[in-house]
Amino acid sequence: MTWTEIGWVIIGLAVVLLLFFNLLFTRRDWYPVRVNPAVNAFVKQRVRALEGGKQSQVVLGNRFWSRAYPALGLHALSVSASLVKADPGAQETQVFAAGTGELSLFARQILCGTYQDGYSSALNLILTGPTPHAFMAGFLAEMGLHSPGSVGLFGHYGPMEALILEAAQMKGGHSFAAAGSISAQAALFLTTRDLLIGEEIFLLPGLMDRSPSLQAAWISEDILRVLMIALLVIAAGLTLAGVL
Amino acid sequence: MNMPELVWGVVGFLLTVMILSYLIGDNFFFRLAAYLFVGVTAGFLTVLIARQILWPYLLQPLLEGSTYQRLWVLIPLLLSLMLILSQISQLRALSRIPLAFLAGLTAALVIGGAVFGTMIPQMRAVVIGFQPAAWHTESRSSWMHTVDAVVMLIGVIGTLSYFHFGSRFKRKTDSSDLSRPRLLQALARVGEVFIGFALGALFAGIFSSALLAMIDRIVFLGGWIARWVGGG
Amino acid sequence: MKRIIVILTASLTGLTILAGYFFQTQLANLTGLLIEWGILLVGLAGVIGVGYLFKMHLVRVAHWQKGSLLSLIVLVAFLVTVGIGFFLPPDSAFFRNWVLNIQIPVETSLLAILAVTMLFASLRIIRTRGWTLMSVSFLISALISLILNLHYLNPAIGTAGAEWLEFVRRLPLAGLRGILIGIALGGLIVGLRVLLGMDRPYEDES
Incomplete structure (x- = not known):
């Protein structure tokens, strides 16, 4: 079996697991996941900001797709869908910031889907700059005009975005980060207590909106991860024996 | 120094400051430079997209292409019109x-990129360290090679275990529960160390480049100040 | 019915591209065409996104809201750049100078600010994250990597010192590989959820 074939097997298995668990379970809390203090803190501070009439800013990233981290854009959209579902009443104070046109268009679609009537996308969807650096500079400048109560970074970004969270903290807001490139996470590790590292980010939509479908994603990912660990051990053994 | 060089130099100096x-602290001058930068970048991007994407992929085939090319461009033209009109x-x-x-296109690229671009090459790189043939061909001693391969495998397994979502108690979620199933929990402790090592090394790289940028700006500012003070 | 057509559009497009990974030669033309259309839509979305930016600042200026003077700067800078860009030929040195002489100082200076921010943040890392296995190993690794990056330690090739140094250099790779494999696994699930219609970011109806 070649590595490419192994890749297809993994894809096939993921499809089967996702469909199986999606059809099998209908309850909301059937797969217990570990408590994540960072997410709990984010949820708490976000609610506090919204109740206090302060802005809760949701940053969707500065790219929709990248070769190294292809899924982060779609993941950010999944998170934002969960966030608007979790707080449909926060129409005025929840601000979504995107760094690309595609992200803005998708975010507009998600927002319109939730806030059906009387929703004005101009109110809470902003594009602060159309390239990664311009987005960051624009966002920092906007923060000078409107101090946020909480800022959450989701999607694709680089180490420079550590400045956004540092600025939010300086202004008394809460900061939270999920996703970003690994180098972004290395920079954010220093500046942000509430940070999700690596694959932890994929916990997020399900923690905001405990739909059975998102829990099917959790368990599928957990099973695949264990299988991959087993695969690595077996492949190492076979390579050592000269079979692979 | 000629006039344009002087003007751009002064612009660069002011923007840097x-x-x-x-x-x-956050201030008006920072915001002024940031907004100028945003405006210029947005303008540049618009020109770039118009010249490098919209013209060659849509307008040129439509205006200058053969009938066959025009027919093929009808679908993207329709999609583009739908996207533009949807803004009303x-x-x-x-x-x-x-x-x-x-979304469908991106999802497929995500799947292909994730599996064939990242997952499989990274797994191969872990396993390849166990090839006995490779141990004798390089300058490193074979025992060091073995240690390296084993540590790599343990590190990767530990790191993967750290990301396990499920909690140990399967019946009812305990609000204070942070632990994974027992074996994975033990491996995750090892993973924590390796994740720390990885992030620390990356941080060192980022910090070094950021420091270089700072030195570059200081040298740039110093050069201009020296020129003005010295009258050169 | 409408919903099914939309979901089918996403799924069929995705499945065709995915099939292109399997039947590379047979489907190369079709997948190439679909990707070209995708690039075109991304480009168009980029222009619409710039439109959002323009509209946001225009509204601010029109209603004389907080920050309207700065918004005016954005609008003027944008219009001037677009004007120069379309008026001058594509390889114009003036246009290049106009953009680069604003972009480079700003981008490099932002990176310089990051250096200072990270320096101060690293001094309070334990206060931020506490004494955990991860924070301690982060600190140790960062310190060792910074020392190694200075290239003071240069043992002769083939010696035990050189081998250990190489081992230490490669140590962070294990964690990196684990993180990358994990992110790829998560990405696979995210992508499949969109293809299977479980996640529908393109819908404007809940």
Whole structure:
């Protein structure tokens, strides 16, 4: 079996697991996941900001797709869908910031889907700059005009975005980060207590909106991860024996 | 120094000072430079997209192409029109099809990129260290090679275990529960160390490049100040 | 019915591209065409996104809201750049100078600010994250990597010192590989959820 074939097997298995668990379970809390203090803190501070009439800013990233981290854009959209579902009443104070046109268009679609009537996308969807650096500079400048109560970074970004969270903290807001490139996470590790590292980010939509479908994603990912660990051990053994 | 060089030098000097002024706190000058930068970048991007994407992929085939090319461009033209018209709030629903197309395309690229671009090459790189043939061909001693391969495998397994979502108690979620199933929990402790090592090393790289940028700006500012003070 | 057509558009497009990974030669033309259309839509979305930015600042200026003077700067800078860009030929040195002489100082200065921010943040890492296995190993690794990056330690090739140094250099790779494999696994699930219609970011109806 070649590595490419192994890749297809993994894809096939993921499809089967996702469909199986999606059809099998209908309850909301059937797969217990570990408590994540960072997410709990984010949820708490976000609610506090919204109740206090302060802005809760949701940053969707500065790219929709990248070769190294292809899924982060779609993941950010999944998170934002969960966030608007979790707080449909926060129409005025929840601000979504995107760094690309595609992200803005998708975010507009998600927002319109939730806030059906009387929703004005101009109110809470902003594009602060159309390239990664311009987005960051624009966002920092906007923060000078409107101090946020909480800022959450989701999607694709680089180490420079550590400045956004540092600025939010300086202004008394809460900061939270999920996703970003690994180098972004290395920079954010220093500046942000509430940070999700690596694959932890994929916990997020399900923690905001405990739909059975998102829990099917959790368990599928957990099973695949264990299988991959087993695969690595077996492949190492076979390579050592000269079979692979 | 000629006039354009002088003008651009002064612009660069002022922008550097304005942006660096953020170090003493958020202020009007920082925002001024940031907004100028945003405006210029947005303009540049618009020109770039018009010249490198919209013209060659849509307008040129439509205006100058053969009948066959014009026919093929009808579908993207329709998708583009739907996307543009959907900006009128009454016609918002029109964006569903082009966005669905874009989401489907991206999802497939995500799957292909994740599995064949990242997962498989990284797994291969872990396993390849166990090839006995490779141990004798390089300058490193074979025992060191073995240690390296084993540590790599343990590190990767530990790191993967750290990301396990499920908790140990399967019946009822305990609000204070942070632990994974027992074996994975033990491996995750090892993973924590390796994740720390990885992030620390990356941080060192980022910090070094950021420091170089700072030195570059200081040298730039120093050069200009020296020129003015020295009258050169 | 409408919903099914939309979901089918996403799924069929995705499945065709995915099939292109399997039947590379047979489907190369079709997948190439679909990707070209995708690039075109991304480009168009980029222009619409710039439109959002323009509209946001225009509204601010029109209603004389907070920050309207700065918004005016954005609008003027944008219009001037677009004007120069379309008026001058594509390889114009003036246009290049106009953009680069604003972009480079700003981008490099932002990176310089990051250096200072990270320096101060690293001094309070334990206060931020506490004494955990991860924070301690982060600190140790960062310190060792910074020392190694200075290239003071240069043992002769083939010696035990050189081998250990190489081992230490490669140590962070294990964690990196684990993180990358994990992110790829998560990405696979995210992508499949969109293809299977479980996640529908393109819908404007809940």
